[in-house]
Amino acid sequence: MGTPDGNRFDVIVCGAGPAGSACAYYLGQAGFSVLLLDRARFPRDKICADNKSWICTSILKDMGLWNDFLKLPKQEISAMIFSTPGGHEIRVPLSEEKIHSDGPHYNVRRKLFDGFLFQAAKKQRTVKALEGFQVLGVLKENGRVVGVNGLDFKGRRRSFFASVVVGADGSQSVVAKSAGINPVVAERHATNARVYFKGVSCDRHAVELHYLEGVNPGYFWIFPVDGGLCNVGVGLRTQDVQRRRLNPVKELTRIIDSPRFRTRFSKARQIVPVGVWGVTVGGTKKRPFSGAGFVLCGDAANTAVTFAGEGVGPAMRSGKIAAEQVGLALHQGDVSAKSLRRYDDVLWRIIGPENRAMASLEFLIKNPAVFDFAVKRGAGRGDLAKLASDIASDYRNAARIWSPSTLFKLLGG
Ligand SMILES: Cc1cc2nc3c(=O)[nH]c(=O)nc-3n(C[C@H](O)[C@H](O)[C@H](O)COP(=O)(O)OP(=O)(O)OC[C@H]3O[C@@H](n4cnc5c(N)ncnc54)[C@H](O)[C@@H]3O)c2cc1C
Numbered sequence: 001m002g003t004p005d006g007n008r009f010d011v012i013v014c015g016a017g018p019a020g021s022a023c024a025y026y027l028g029q030a031g032f033s034v035l036l037l038d039r040a041r042f043p044r045d046k047i048c049a050d051n052k053s054w055i056c057t058s059i060l061k062d063m064g065l066w067n068d069f070l071k072l073p074k075q076e077i078s079a080m081i082f083s084t085p086g087g088h089e090i091r092v093p094l095s096e097e098k099i100h101s102d103g104p105h106y107n108v109r110r111k112l113f114d115g116f117l118f119q120a121a122k123k124q125r126t127v128k129a130l131e132g133f134q135v136l137g138v139l140k141e142n143g144r145v146v147g148v149n150g151l152d153f154k155g156r157r158r159s160f161f162a163s164v165v166v167g168a169d170g171s172q173s174v175v176a177k178s179a180g181i182n183p184v185v186a187e188r189h190a191t192n193a194r195v196y197f198k199g200v201s202c203d204r205h206a207v208e209l210h211y212l213e214g215v216n217p218g219y220f221w222i223f224p225v226d227g228g229l230c231n232v233g234v235g236l237r238t239q240d241v242q243r244r245r246l247n248p249v250k251e252l253t254r255i256i257d258s259p260r261f262r263t264r265f266s267k268a269r270q271i272v273p274v275g276v277w278g279v280t281v282g283g284t285k286k287r288p289f290s291g292a293g294f295v296l297c298g299d300a301a302n303t304a305v306t307f308a309g310e311g312v313g314p315a316m317r318s319g320k321i322a323a324e325q326v327g328l329a330l331h332q333g334d335v336s337a338k339s340l341r342r343y344d345d346v347l348w349r350i351i352g353p354e355n356r357a358m359a360s361l362e363f364l365i366k367n368p369a370v371f372d373f374a375v376k377r378g379a380g381r382g383d384l385a386k387l388a389s390d391i392a393s394d395y396r397n398a399a400r401i402w403s404p405s406t407l408f409k410l411l412g413g
Pocket residue numbers: 014015016017018019020037038039040046047048049050051052053133134135136168169170171173174192193194233235277278279297298299300304309310311312313315
């Protein structure tokens with residue numbers, strides 16, 4: 001354990017985003033030899049809204065990276081602003097108690113955050129990182145994944161071998177596909193367009209999510225980041241994009257130029273071209289996240305939370321769980337599908353209840369009239385805003401939307 005031998009390692013981690021870097025970091029801490037591969041060179045951008053919530057910050061603390069994280073350029077967030085297709089708006093402060101104990105949420109640009117995490121993983125003595133390496137697929141022997149092949153930065157084909165391969169290569173994961181699991185689930189896939197502006201008129205301590213008519217159940221967002229910038233974007237259900245032949249970039253421009261938002265952007269300057277990227281959010285039914293000789297984490301395993309779209313913290317959390325379970329399997333000398341299925345069980349025990357609870361918001365968000373009514377009512381009532389705040393603290397609280405007392409409050413109590 002712990003001595004990389006040329007092209008053979010205990011574990012190959014494909015993808016050095018939040019999932020892969022966290023996984024490699026924990027495996028490195030445990031002394032396993034790890035090859036961490038990414039097709040990009042860090043620091044690299046990633047199309048995202050840049051929000052880091054308490055799932056993310058708690059893992060950073062667990063990793064011992066908290067003080068270094070606090071030195072990154074960032075924007076503190078203490079509230080969320082939601083609006084409905086009918087234009088009703090509600091401001092939801094994050095839980096004061098939680099802010100007091102755990103700090104606020106932070107918006108940190110992914111270029112900075114992912115570069116920071118990647119360097120932390122790379123610093124581990126037994127982690128070898130290779131940037132500019134594109135994984136083309138897994139290598140199998142007798143049905144078991146035993147390594148990967150791909151192209152290095154000079155376009156040379158190379159193969160690497162390991163007892164376990166971790167697929168942390170994002171929402172289009174080639175590791176998942178080549179191992180026989182499709183990471184893209186059409187009905188839960190969102191297509192997003194994102195851009196940075198300087199000079200948008202906004203509350204810099206709040207993230208804004210506007211569920212506009214024609215965009216709902218997707219949303220238009222304005223998330224302030226460091227340096228007076230705002231991360232601005234729109235997320236659309238991919239099935240709507242296809243059915244209605246929507247162009248996400250044009251949709252974003254249309255919303256920014258609309259009478260409702262135009263004045264807020266009148267002094268704003270776009271500082272990068274619009275980027276487009278997709279993600280499949282988590283579902284309510286368990287899917288396989290592993291097989292003989294491999295595990296999947298982060299977007300490759302659809303760990304982003306349904307509706308919320310939060311994926312960075314959940315990706316890191318899955319990377320940590322993957323490292324623990326892969327470590328256990330390696331110690332036991334058993335990397336069979338049965339042994340690695342423990343990872344699925346542990347991960348699902350956490351994300352299953354979150355996804356099921358968040359799916360219960362589906363009815364609300366997909367029915368504009370009900371959504372309008374609930375937000376209009378909630379705007380004048382502290383207890384409904386409190387529920388929204390509690391959901392931000394723990395997604396499992398979303399299940400409370402169906403509790404008799406909530407329904408009573410919503411329907412007129
Ligand atoms: C528009 C948008 C907005 C979002 N906003 C938020 C937000 O505000 N907060 C939040 O928490 N989550 C957000 N998410 C979700 C979040 O971005 C993802 O869930 C998160 O990035 C998942 O991390 P990951 O490490 O699994 O994958 P990624 O971050 O995608 O990292 C995968 C890595 O794998 C590498 N890679 C891919 N293919 C290969 C290959 N073949 N060979 C080698 N390397 C490869 C990539 O270069 C990349 O570095 C958003 C997503 C989108 C699309």
